[in-house]
Amino acid sequence: MSETRKVTIKAFRFNAETDYLPYTKQYEMEVGKDDLILDLMNRIKWEHDGSFSYRRSCRHGICGACAIKVNGKAVLACKQNAIELLDLFDNDITLEPSSKKRAIKDMIIDKSDFWEKHAAIKPYVVADVDPHPTHETKQSISEFNNFLDSDLCIQCGACHYSCPALEVNPEFFGPAAFAAAYRFTVDTRDSAGAERLELTAQAGQGVWDCVKCFECAEACPKEINPIEKITKLHNMQFEQGIAERNVATKHAEGFLRGMKKYGYLDEADIVTYSEGLLGAYKHIGTAMKMMKSGKIHWHSGVPFIDSIPKIKNLDEVQKLIEISQTNKL
């Protein structure tokens, strides 16, 4: 069996200074079992077209410079084996920048939005440090473990540019900034935690606008799982009394109302509870359509009518809520 595979690589090409629209160019090459995506990009530049542009630096999966997308999958080019991707995508390889709309030249993008958001959450320990300390600041193993690997973020932007909420809402901080906010907020040496939690609780930019698609967890080449940190930030806002009563927080907390009564979420009640009676008014049109089609029916699911079927052994759920609930709004 041959050690190499002949493959056609498609690459996104665009020069913001000369091109009106991006285009795709194809390059044929032999791909070996140990080739990384970065090797293929080097070969395009060195053997086919010297104008092909991309960022690269450490070649050890540490600097994050070579983050791109291959067939929509976020990768670090210097870490990603090419044959693995050929197998995953039926011999198809299309190289694209992390964000096509932020492309400057080929794989190189303008990451200024990423860095602005990163800086906004104060990604450093805020502490009143004695300039002449008598001893080092120690952390226990459990305090270190509480970082949940968020310390390993290399700011490559893979999660940030995979986030669909950010595509629609440019104000949204995005998963990388949230992972950093978590990392420094749980640092025992830091004193800016409340400030970060307030910042990340804001509607529009904060964690409540996360769509929960898990694209960030999938994209992260360092397996940091940013959405896990987003959940922790949500929880910490409640734990530390920073969460304000609004549509988003009442929606999260409101699940307990239905579960205590029925074991199930009360779908109609959660809308009126979260939005308030006036806010729920804007959903009346949809509710009427749902009622007409039978999705909401008079015998169940109508606000204020206690008729949703209860689960068996509901008392167990009620007891478990009573003895296990750790947060309150």
Added chain:
Amino acid sequence: MSEQLHYALFTGCTAKQSTPELLSSTLAVADKLGIKITILEEASCCGASHLQDFDEFLAHVLNARNICYAEKLGLTMITICNTCQLNSAMTKHALDTDPELKARVNEKLAEVGLEYKGTSEIKHFLYTLIDEYGLENVKNKVQVPLSHLNIAPFYGCHNIRPSELHEDANGHENPYKPTSLDSLIDALEGNPVDYESKNKCCGFHVELQANHTSEVLAGNALLDAMDNNADLMVTPCPLCHLKMDTYQDSISKVMGRDVELPVLHMPQMVALALGCTEKEIGLNFHVQKAKHLYTA
């Protein structure tokens, strides 16, 4: 198959309330295929990824309780909602990999006479049909081939991401190029529509607090499917269904284009092909009317 497949069904909240057609079509498909279903009548809400934001520990306790009931039956727990699948699987993963958390959760469960052991698998009905019942066997049961329909598969997030969590339960589906729904459509002799948005987010989970984001994400997917000549969309997630089906009017306004596309639950599509009754399939429960698809 020498032995009859038997599963413990975790219905989730939606199939008991706003999508009764999901439950009826699931039971009808199981009946037609000879799959035995025991409904977990004791199971509570999975938290739908929102309770977890309020109180993650409590959500683990309640999800572990649900799994305990499948364990008592000695059965695999099957789900018919991507979000139920994810939240149940996340709790199982957390408890199976963190002995300290498992002990804390079991301390609470002991108060109601239960113990989480970790013996039951958790799998979405879509993947039991493919991995355990088998597509060839499904194909052999088709009575009404869907060859006249262009069907856009919409996978929904929580069955395919994070892939590491699901890899044993969903046949190692590639989240960037999922194939399960496409292959099921093939088996039913329908025409799967290939479109870029098939593995994207529908925006359901921010419907209340970030309505514009939610509408745009759903609109992108619906229009993408329509632009690729879909006659209908099919999804294994009732939350994707609710977003895509019930909000097409408001999505049209946000997107500046008319959106009109029936959105079926995965079991409804299978039920159509298996020749189930109109009542079992329940297409009349859709806001975007799909009743005309019923051809049996």
